[in-house]
Amino acid sequence: MPQAEHRDRTTVLTDEEVRVLDAHWRAATYLAAGQIYLLANPLLTEPLRPEHIKPRLLGHWGTSPGLNLVYTHLNRVIRARGIDALCIWGPGHGGPSVLANSWLEGSYSETYPDVTRDAAGMERLFRQFSFPGGVPSHVAPEVPGSLHEGGELGYSLAHAYGAALDNPELLVACVIGDGEAETGPLAASWHGNKFLDPVHDGAVLPILHLNGYKIANPTVLSRLPEDELDTLLRGYGHEPLHVTGDDPAQVHRAMAAALDEALDRIAAAQHAARAEGVTERVHWPVIVLRTPKGWTGPAEVDGVPVEGTWRAHQVPLAGVRDNPAHLRQLEEWLRSYRPQELFDADGRPGPEVLACVPQGARRLGATPHANGGLRTRELPIPPLEDFAVSVDKPGTTLHEPTRILGGLLERIMADTADRRDFRLVGPDETASNRLQDVYGATGKAWQETTLDVDENLDRHGRVMEILSEHVCQGWLEGYLLTGRHGLFSCYEAFVHIVDSMVNQHIKWLKTSRRLPWRAPIPSLNYLLTSHVWRQDHNGFSHQDPGFVDHVLNKSPEAVRVYLPPDANTLLAVADHVLRSRDYVNVVVAGKQPCFDWLTVDQARVHCARGAGVWEWAGTEDGTREPDVVLACAGDVPTLEVLAAAQLLRRHLPELAVRVVNVVDIARLMPSGEHPHGMSDFEYDGLFTADKPVIFAYHGYPWLIHRLAYRRTGHRNLHVRGYKEAGTTTTPFDMVVSNDLDRYRLVMDVVDRVPGLAVRAAGVRQRMADTRTRHHAWIREHGVDLPEVAEWSWEG
Incomplete structure (x- = not known):
């Protein structure tokens, strides 16, 4: 040399x-x-x-x-x-x-x-x-x-x-x-x-x-x-x-x-x-x-x-x-x-x-x-009431959950303008994911040439966009590890690109927790949107909800997964994860118009318990156990379960139906396996020990079975979710293609509640006929059935 x-x-x-x-x-x-x-x-x-x-x-x-x-x-x-x-x-x-x-x-x-x-x-x-x-x-x-x-x-x-x-x-x-x-x-x-x-x-x-x-x-x-x-x-x-x-x-x-x-x-x-x-x-x-x-x-x-x-x-x-x-x-x-x-x-x-x-x-x-928790300051999160949507009656108004979240993020950006310790990163998707309100407080970081047609570019901006999920993840990890706060917004299907990176970060957090000299750092927060059920326009290549499965394989003390069903619940979840330390938080939420189910106060309580009965949605009268439990996790599954509950109320009014919504997916795990898990006593009280449970889940259905396989009533658990059936089609056809739709859920109830197979054969047949009519309708008209497209809660 x-x-x-x-x-x-x-x-x-x-x-x-x-x-x-x-x-x-x-x-x-x-x-x-x-x-x-x-x-x-x-x-x-x-x-x-x-x-x-x-x-x-x-x-x-x-x-x-x-x-x-x-x-x-x-x-x-x-x-x-x-x-x-x-x-x-x-x-x-x-x-x-x-x-x-x-x-x-x-x-x-x-x-x-x-x-x-x-x-x-x-x-x-x-x-x-x-x-x-x-x-x-x-x-x-x-x-x-x-x-x-x-x-x-x-x-x-x-x-x-x-x-x-x-x-x-x-x-x-x-x-x-x-x-x-x-x-x-x-x-x-x-x-x-x-x-x-x-x-x-x-x-x-x-x-x-x-x-x-x-x-x-x-x-x-x-x-x-x-x-x-x-x-x-x-x-x-x-x-x-x-x-x-x-x-x-x-x-x-x-x-x-x-x-x-x-x-x-x-x-x-x-x-x-x-x-x-x-x-x-x-x-x-x-x-x-x-x-x-x-x-x-x-x-x-x-x-x-x-x-x-x-x-x-x-x-x-x-x-x-x-x-x-x-x-x-x-x-x-x-x-x-x-x-x-x-x-x-x-x-x-x-x-x-x-x-x-x-x-x-x-x-x-x-x-x-290099010990960023020593330098961390509390993030100034404003009152959620400043951004919450009004809900006078569940299921009658619609909002885009991530757009509502964008207002909260804009305020956080504004309130950290002088201290500069909050960043939003994502691969060219901030506006696509309906978070563009943040541009009212800061632009997109950019040091290169700008043209007259460019918008929101800012040499001093704190929104970071580059079409590389790896780089976004690396930027945010370096930012968090040195004691600052942030959020990574990404299309759900493409966050898999950083599977290996999140593995390493979770391992880092797990090891750091055992080192008393390492101070807790702000959590790595993912917002996964443009999700599987509303990628009907982009098609099969953009449909993959499996990041949740990947993360829940990791150290229970370090991982959390949330599926807020509406805008106010997303605000409550965001408030929680942005305040947290030493976790990887995965939040899956839609950007398309979504029904508002809970007031902000109800959303806070629901998030605190992680899973609960929505009494207003079921038909229990408090005198006997439910005949069936309809459970849901995720915004689209929640919509389909509530629509199914409404159909059951109309066609089988004598049936005692309980509706359970799960926002914190780790609640399904035993308390000995995850800090957020439920005891068997709690689980059986919520889902029953011996009644059919029809569970509509946002992602791959076998995850729910894996989380709940030790439960007493697991043999009665039937899960519907995404099963790799997707294409460019209508929104409702996506759920029909994966057997997650409201009509299929009603058919599941008929099939699994003892005595209904014969007594409610006509109801089941009407549900099956509607699915058949749906297929013909979308191929002729290119849009969903009127009773689906114009549906609202009538409970």
Whole structure:
């Protein structure tokens, strides 16, 4: 590899400055290697023996030396310039490096007092790494200063931009591994610079770390000719600064020059925007760092090249306990860092090692920005009465629930205009999802060219739209993890694109809850609309309600799912989820006109209990148990159940019908399995233990069976829902196609209530005939039957 160079600016480091930086880097790199291998003898005070080696060697060495270099040099500029900084460590398994550096700077021992900054603490640091009862091999919630799970390949840059939003004094460095750089989410994340406001936001400094290889293959960007890579990065809107080499002293000088150049450019751009009113989009710097994979590790093992190849990715010397030659090679490798120069006899880092380390909260492992709950302020949510719709009688007026919610969000945006800690994100769908009222308080963030025909674009806007669900999710996660609030609005069918991302966030929350030093952060709130039952115009490709199933597979303490049936209930749910902490909340609500069932006060009570009897909708008289329970969850299923209840009232008036609406879907689970679950006593009281339950559900019907399969009355539970029957058709034909319609529900009642099959055969036949008439009608007229289209509640 050629000598290290940086051609844009020369920062002249003295030999003493290089020596100090190198001491810190060598110490961190020694500690990174030690975590992978050593169980004891952390300072090599005696010859290395097999019993000093871990029985299972786990971890990833290849990326560690480069990450240590970045950490060392970030320390230098943070200390020299007095800046607040956060670093997102993108390479998948860079845990040894970030742990090593946080231990060196003291933040790790402050967080975990039993891991002291001395020989005993070093031994504990080594032992716990990738060890039963210890810490993971990647950057995880347990690591001070982290807010990005190391396994989340592809999301680091989006997280970095989310962290920088509305943090004007913060520098967010983001190390991007060259394997990670091949992912689709990362490729789209480069466009974050078109949304970063140099006036109100902080700066993001991407550091593209190209060490050449993934697990077993070369990486695409590392093999591109430099001019081609430059063209790509400039096309993304960045100005690249290159650092390339394998000689440590020269790399230190080049890295210092590149960082100083980058930070000078950032400071100049921010000054121009903030003090001089310059409005042209900034072309922010990016550092391209090329160092060998497994740098300073074994050059060869058993005659095969390792350093600078894919073989350095994980554990370059695997047979250390059983192979004396490997053991000798490991000892030579570890002693090459000269640990006796770096740590005193008690194992404490020497003054030279710590000379470049910042103090207090400016240490990367101690920044409060990476423990966002410490910075969170309560969101000012106005009284719901200011936005609620009037409901004098259920089922007679209609409103678009998400449009009503838009009014509430506009007020929140207005009330947070000065503090700037609330954002709405979504993939080009804010207005489509009827949330456009928010534009009365703020526009859409946009730093690119604008045209006369454009609407609602705003250089300082807090609505974020980009047609990449991955980037939207990453922005919002970074924003929440640094202590702010937000909402992700998305078409229901396409939120599946972020299935993997929400997995990781839920795992992060679950782990964080066990760490007393991590303060709770605002919840990740999804609003899923344009949902399956009203995608009759877009058709089958836009019909998928399965995100709820995906989320409810996850840790019960972290996930919540709500299906408000009308506008006021949506307001009550929104009030709850926007105030909550440490959850992933999924709210499924329609944007099309929907009947108003509950007043705002009734909606609050209904949301608090999560599921309840709508007495006004049934025909129980309080003297006997119901003959049948009609249950529903979701706006369209609620409409169909109430229409079915009305048909039963008309055609079978002697039947005692109970109507139950479920807004919090986890209420169906046993109380021992989910914090919101019902006891068997509660469940049986609501749904009965032995009566037929016809359940109309918004999504895939088997989810309800899965949640309720342990209940006494499960054998009596019959669920209707979406069963992959969809096309471009009328709204009511969608429910008919999936057997969720009111006529099918009445037929289900006749089929399942004992004695009705014979006694009510005529009623069943009329229901079936109406379904047949429906099919003929829509094919002739293109619209739904008049009795469906003009229906309203007549109870």
